[in-house]
Amino acid sequence: MNSPSLDRLCIHSITTKPWSLYEAVPRYAAVGVKGITVWRQALEGRDPRGAGAFIRDHGLSIVSLCRGGFFPALTPADRLKAIDENRRCIDEAAALGAPLIVLVCGAVPGQSLDESRRQITEGIAAVLPHAAAAGVKLAIEPLHPMYAADRSAVNTMAQARAMCTALNSPWVGIAVDVYHVWWDPDLEAEIKLAGRNGTLAAFHVCDWVFPFADMLNDRGLMGEGCIDIRTIRGWVEAAGFTGFNEVEIFSNRLWQTDQTDFLLRIKQAYLNCT
């Protein structure tokens, strides 16, 4: 496999968290980054419409808005609140001009994962008409089983596929993040199936470093860890995916470095190790 095309390099705004969205966008553009996924906190207090125009004016594509989800809750009232919040997220994506929302689906400590998955499917079904009307697709992101307690009861590609099948809508797909699914024994086969089902909606890259110092914010730059990212990208492309390769790294360690240097390291790691 060759290096990926720079035309398909997207960076998640949170990857360079020390920068505001307005600092990040021109700097991404200056080094040839072509896409950005916007994290909602980067929009706080900003008009998403203006932010969208600012991004497009710099020649960047808006790949997705991160993130919706967190549907399961112990009470019906709290589940309705989550549904409302996801409708607001859809409105925000539409205003921003993002065609996709990544869903971190949620889980409730102590509630069975089966029940949480049922509530997730119900929650997505409830917001789907709103998503379709807004022209915004929803991508179920299977999260690593390390996060099953409180962040997502969707932990394998097969579970995400089962939900897509149950929901049966062109507005639902799957976000494949190598950090979460590299260990999945069915990964290659499931990526192929997602391609066939038309549900391959997003592809996120970073690396798995270990032992990690923090269960959330110690991801590695591509090449720093053990994931065979290039092979997985090959599977995704063979399955017909032609979208962006999105660099999504949460790292206390990397956030502490000079972000201008880090941006250049991202570009190198993208070319050499993705």
Added chain:
Amino acid sequence: MNSPSLDRLCIHSITTKPWSLYEAVPRYAAVGVKGITVWRQALEGRDPRGAGAFIRDHGLSIVSLCRGGFFPALTPADRLKAIDENRRCIDEAAALGAPLIVLVCGAVPGQSLDESRRQITEGIAAVLPHAAAAGVKLAIEPLHPMYAADRSAVNTMAQARAMCTALNSPWVGIAVDVYHVWWDPDLEAEIKLAGRNGTLAAFHVCDWVFPFADMLNDRGLMGEGCIDIRTIRGWVEAAGFTGFNEVEIFSNRLWQTDQTDFLLRIKQAYLNCT
């Protein structure tokens, strides 16, 4: 479901790591613990035969020896070394009088998990005649996918089952540890299958606390986390398992507490939350 019988309470020596084996055994016995799983480091510099006699003299059953495994390696020479080490482990178990060895199967960072699983199956096959001759069973322990990079390429019950099927020997089974498999979407079905296949060899309990401070040594006491241990014990018993419920907790936090108090807390948590 009722509380489990105290007659089936076993503790892993590492759970009370600050105590030597010779301190732990009489204290376990004094509070009514009936079984012990011995960690190999607790035997270092000791004659395993003498240790075994000491444990039995205190009325404790030796449930298993922890641990063998770590079969995958980059070179054939290193794989042979691992096989030799596992033969020594089997000899130690036989001398100690442990009928079972728990296998943490191993993984090599950067080597594909498929290849590591192939090497694990080969490694177990190579030591099986030795295990059979010694009358020591080997239990494949699926480890949480969080440990797939470097500790085990066996991360689901289905993968452990596939290995048992391939090896097809009465001397190979599966160790079910709730910490590792509580999230496994096929857990109930796989426990049932393991019962039917006669491969349900061991049952380990502790709890999943989060966010954790350390990816190895921040397990919780039963009841401190999110695992529905009692339901899983129900599945294991319904599948015909009549062995010990083994408390295996690695916790820097709990090791820092008074171990005599901790032992009483373990007993309470065993009765109330297991």
